Amino acid sequence: MTDEPTASVPVLARQLEAILFVVDEPQSLVSLATAVAAPVAAVRQAIETLVADYDGEAGGPRRGFELREVGGGWRIYVRDDYDDLVAAFIGGQTPSRLSQAALETLAVIAYKQPVTRGQVASIRAVNVDSVVRTLVARGLITEVGQDPETGAILYGTTDALLGHLGLNSLEELPHISPLLDDGSDGFDEELVR
Known part of the structure; x- marks a missing residue:
């Protein structure tokens, strides 16, 4: 050919x-x-x-x-x-579990939204293109606008995600700071004080 x-x-x-x-x-x-x-x-x-x-x-x-x-x-x-046909097809698909990469990407978007794909990739330090496509296809995230400086698409979570999590609003997400390491491990006690 x-x-x-x-x-x-x-x-x-x-x-x-x-x-x-x-x-x-x-x-x-x-x-x-x-x-x-x-x-x-x-x-x-x-x-x-x-x-x-x-x-x-x-x-x-x-x-x-x-x-x-x-x-x-x-x-x-x-x-x-x-649109309606494709939405029904995607919605009718047997849901499968999200990969660790998808869960991490979804968490970044949920806590940082609105956020660009590039910003998510920077936070996760890996390429997130296919993961973002998967999350959009599953209706868990959606395009919510464009970054005024770069023109990149901004992503946010959907009501479908809130439904899956059993939440009424994003304000019900747990605060992330208590879950994060404060960074003091590995330092000499004298330097921490």
Whole structure:
């Protein structure tokens, strides 16, 4: 199989499509152009090609997803027509236990919200991209806005999480400070005083 351009979707558009399928935050034209090492104008044209393709304007079917410009960037979303169907599907999935990484990420978001994915990653000192996607898919966290300085998506917990925890509000979360080590272990007694 070759990677030659087809009449309807050129190689650049397919490269962008591959990237857009895995991102969970809108990507600017500049960041996409950098990722594929192509001029911004060419990326803009390829994005327009994908939008038309997904909308069925290129002679193919109208897809169940669409490419939207949101917050100065591009991202693939479920088409509004299928929101209820997808929500019912996700809600009907057999719940499984959350991993330790998901629980830690959820705790950081619950206590620090609203918080960006990058801030959570900084606190946990690991990449949290897939964990955040999982928590969003399970309806435990949601996008609550954009950071005014960076444009990054801010995340917060949902009412579904409160229901799972048996809480009425976030104020009922236990105070975290008594659970944290004060850092005095390992120091000489004379230095602690």
